[in-house]
Amino acid sequence: MNWLIAATETGPPVHITPSPLFEIGSWQITNSVLYGWIVGLILIVALVSAAFRSRVHPKSGFVQIVEAGTEFIVDLLKNSLGSRAKAIKYAPYFAAIFFFIALSNLLGLLPVIGESFTVGGNPAFRPFTADLNGTLAASLVSLALVQYFAIRESGPVRHLRHYFAGNLKNPLTYVAGIYELFGEIVRLFSLALRLFLNIAIGEIIISVFAYLGKFAAPITALPFLGLEVGVAVLQAYIFVMLTVTYLSLAIKHSDNSDHEFEDTLVHTMHSQKVAK
Amino acid sequence: MWYLAELTGNVEVIGKGLMLGAGMIGPGIGVGLIGNAFMNAVGRNPESAKFLGQILVFVAIVELMALLVFASLFIIK
Numbered sequence: 001m002n003w004l005i006a007a008t009e010t011g012p013p014v015h016i017t018p019s020p021l022f023e024i025g026s027w028q029i030t031n032s033v034l035y036g037w038i039v040g041l042i043l044i045v046a047l048v049s050a051a052f053r054s055r056v057h058p059k060s061g062f063v064q065i066v067e068a069g070t071e072f073i074v075d076l077l078k079n080s081l082g083s084r085a086k087a088i089k090y091a092p093y094f095a096a097i098f099f100f101i102a103l104s105n106l107l108g109l110l111p112v113i114g115e116s117f118t119v120g121g122n123p124a125f126r127p128f129t130a131d132l133n134g135t136l137a138a139s140l141v142s143l144a145l146v147q148y149f150a151i152r153e154s155g156p157v158r159h160l161r162h163y164f165a166g167n168l169k170n171p172l173t174y175v176a177g178i179y180e181l182f183g184e185i186v187r188l189f190s191l192a193l194r195l196f197l198n199i200a201i202g203e204i205i206i207s208v209f210a211y212l213g214k215f216a217a218p219i220t221a222l223p224f225l226g227l228e229v230g231v232a233v234l235q236a237y238i239f240v241m242l243t244v245t246y247l248s249l250a251i252k253h254s255d256n257s258d259h260e261f262e263d264t265l266v267h268t269m270h271s272q273k274v275a276k
Numbered sequence: 277m278w279y280l281a282e283l284t285g286n287v288e289v290i291g292k293g294l295m296l297g298a299g300m301i302g303p304g305i306g307v308g309l310i311g312n313a314f315m316n317a318v319g320r321n322p323e324s325a326k327f328l329g330q331i332l333v334f335v336a337i338v339e340l341m342a343l344l345v346f347a348s349l350f351i352i353k
């Protein structure tokens with residue numbers, strides 16, 4: 001039982017918050033922001049080069065992966081919004097955020113991320129999505145864009161009537177409207193927390209099992225590493241899926257909002273399967 | 277000051293244990309219900325086995341609660 005006691009004494013490296021690395025002016029640069037910049041740079045270079053190398057019959061494997069991912073997002077949008085024209089109109093943002101989250105999650109599983117490189121005792125790199133600031137920014141931008149798209153699609157008054165639906169002389173309408181507006185904040189935090197917790201806890205679980213394994217760390221951590229590869233792509237899919245569902249709800253004009261979310265989600269996923 | 281009972285020693289561990297145990301009940305039931313519904317659906321109509329990917333989405337939604345509890349382990353002192 002010696003190893004159990006040893007585990008409680010020192011413990012595996014567990015980080016919930018990012019650590020500051022250096023400062024530019026008065027801006028503190030943390031390890032997750034640095035990692036986010038690197039992933040953003042890689043993504044820009046990769047996607048722009050894929051866009052230039054894209055042909056009717058693509059030859060290289062990388063371009064095919066990008067095309068398959070983009071087509072997947074366009075399909076998702078088409079099933080959710082109704083027409084392919086609308087899907088292509090909204091596809092650029094959703095494809096970009098899908099690739100960014102997936103790449104950020106997947107690169108976070110590389111050995112160089114974490115404790116292997118340290119600056120002043122802190123890890124030099126930390127996955128951007130394993131930082132609540134990062135995921136909160138991602139969901140804030142996503143939901144702000146959903147609001148922007150909805151206002152552009154239906155005008156500010158009709159968009160507000162989406163929340164305050166019903167008779168305006170009835171005070172209950174306002175109560176329900178404020179409740180709906182509060183629901184937007186809940187959406188924001190549930191999107192951010194889901195992504196953050198899945199990735200951050202994945203990192204913690206890998207680190208705990210690598211620590212408990214001691215000399216057999218590669219064997220004990222490997223199953224969880226494999227699990228995290230699945231979680232990485234699944235979480236990117238879920239983030240985009242839920243954002244698209246919110247968008248389709250916001251630009252759809254319907255009077256009864258009861259069970260609308262579940263209906264749209266199930267309908268979207270069902271028709272996606274049928275389309276395949 | 278008069279106490280009904282006093283806890284001494286490593287109280288933090290008891291608190292964390294209670295939190296983890298109580299907090300995992302809900303998500304456990306939730307994921308169980310999803311699995312139950314899926315297996316029922318597959319039993320009635322074997323074609324519906326293709327919806328496994330969709331089931332994972334709903335599992336991830338329920339899983340958020342369990343992850344919140346798990347993350348609190350490292351946050352509370």
